Amino acid sequence: QKEVEQDPGPLSVPEGAIVSLNCTYSNSAFQYFMWYRQYSRKGPELLMYTYSSGNKEDGRFTAQVDKSSKYISLFIRDSQPSDSATYLCAMSVDNYGQNFVFGPGTRLSVLP
Amino acid sequence: GAGVSQTPSNKVTEKGKYVELRCDPISGHTALYWYRQSLGQGPEFLIYFQGTGAADDSGLPNDRFFAVRPEGSVSTLKIQRTERGDSAVYLCASSLTDRKTDTQYFGPGTRLTVL
Numbered sequence: 282q283k284e285v286e287q288d289p290g291p292l293s294v295p296e297g298a299i300v301s302l303n304c305t306y307s308n309s310a311f312q313y314f315m316w317y318r319q320y321s322r323k324g325p326e327l328l329m330y331t332y333s334s335g336n337k338e339d340g341r342f343t344a345q346v347d348k349s350s351k352y353i354s355l356f357i358r359d360s361q362p363s364d365s366a367t368y369l370c371a372m373s374v375d376n377y378g379q380n381f382v383f384g385p386g387t388r389l390s391v392l393p
Numbered sequence: 394g395a396g397v398s399q400t401p402s403n404k405v406t407e408k409g410k411y412v413e414l415r416c417d418p419i420s421g422h423t424a425l426y427w428y429r430q431s432l433g434q435g436p437e438f439l440i441y442f443q444g445t446g447a448a449d450d451s452g453l454p455n456d457r458f459f460a461v462r463p464e465g466s467v468s469t470l471k472i473q474r475t476e477r478g479d480s481a482v483y484l485c486a487s488s489l490t491d492r493k494t495d496t497q498y499f500g501p502g503t504r505l506t507v508l
Contacts, residue, residue, distance in 0.1 A: 285435075322501070322502075323502075324397070324484055324500050324502055325436065325499050326498075326499065327496050327497065330494065330496075369436075376493045376494055377491060380438045380441060380449060380493075381438065381493070382438075383435030383436050383437070384435050386433075386434070
């Protein structure tokens with residue numbers, strides 16, 4: 282079993298839809314959770330960062346962490362064609378030292 | 394300057410050759426990270442520097458891989474005796490410090506192809 286798993290997609294949705302992207306993980310010690318967006322042939326860019334459990338909202342994006350289920354989610358409201366990209370989750374045990382473990386990514390296509 | 398830059402953008406080499414990949418981080422960023430990303434996978438951590446020293450090199454797959462950052466700015470990832478399995482996109486990222494809550498800014502990557 283991989284340490285961090287994501288549905289690879291591709292996930293295709295119509296413009297304006299609510300998108301739900303998810304990751305599951307096996308290491309209960311993870312505390313820092315990130316979501317990155319990666320456009321084709323570009324480096325990842327940070328979207329959201331969450332510490333421990335709970336929700337965090339930033340514009341059209343909401344990140345949720347459920348540590349009891351070892352499950353994190355990213356919701357995108359009013360999705361736009363410009364949201365079409367690969368979404369990567371990443372997580373870390375602590376704020377220093379051990380580095381991020383990335384999921385394999387989910388490809389999202391938002392159709393106009 | 395702008396963001397993190399990496400050169401070359403593409404590198405094609407033959408099995409057994411030596412390659413060097415360069416990363417120019419954002420000015421003032423003390424932490425610099427190298428990752429490797431294979432097709433359809435997320436970035437895989439290789440090594441990171443805090444200043445000039447390698448703070449964690451646990452992700453380097455074997456002793457053919459080596460990285461330096463002699464002046465605490467530019468970094469070079471060196472791969473000896475390249476193998477076809479080394480083909481991937483090599484990503485560099487920098488952040489203000491090595492706290493994980495400091496945003497890591499990624500470069501566009503170097504696409505390495507070993508024939």
